[in-house]
Amino acid sequence: MEVMESKTQETTMPEVEVNNQPGGTITKIQPSTQPQEEWLKYGEQISSFLATLPEYLGTFYNKYKQPLIFAAVFVAAVIAVKVVLAVLDALNDIPLVAPSFELIGIGYSIWFVYRYLLKASTRKELTSEIQGLRSQVVGQNTSEA
Template sequence: METQVQQQEYMNATQEYVNNIDSTSAQAIEKVESKIKSTANEADYQLQVASNKASNFFATLPEYISAFYQQYKLPIIAISALVLGIVVLKVFFAVLGAFNDIPLVAPLFELIGISYTAWFTNRYLLKVETRKELAGEIRSLKAEILGSR
């Protein structure tokens, strides 16, 4: 009989312990659930704030770009022209290099250059009259480009 009483007391103590654990775990679960809900609400709020900021930024972006372009128009054009010039030179030298890789083309270009230099020297640089003629042509070309003063 005594063992039954001890068993009964043990069962009651165990039941009380389980009930205490259940109530504390239920409270803990409720706390976690409320934190999750508050965190989810906070995350939704932060997401909404971020999306509002992004939409405002993209709405005013064309105005920012046009104001930036108006303020820095000349430097933008100069940098663009410089980049375009570099690209054109790279393409030109690539094409020239491709022509030089073709057999007999490089010597032909050299022959043409030497021939033109010989003709120019004979035509404009050997006699005084032709040098004066060349100087006059250079002056007239300069006046056309820069305007006459």
């Protein structure tokens, strides 16, 4: 059986002479004033940006008021729906609550059919209520359209 020899390559580092004699001198590098000037320049830029930021945000808000309000309401609605769904999911994990919700839903459906859908007069009443609600939401009478 042959044993393969691994070849290693020696690398050499340049030798550094260290002064170990007592009383040796150590050279200190003085800090440059240029980085301080750069920091001052950056500080002035940030300060001027922060000074104009309220004015910029005010003009941005005035220019895009409607879309910003719509986006905020939309985000709030999505968050509210997620919270309600999480609460309902937590309630459904409690024993006997889910069947109780189902019974309440079935009972309300039966009442709604009995109250509004069995007779022609109550169907007309329901239609007029829906039309009134639609005109309040849309702002015009949609039966004329």
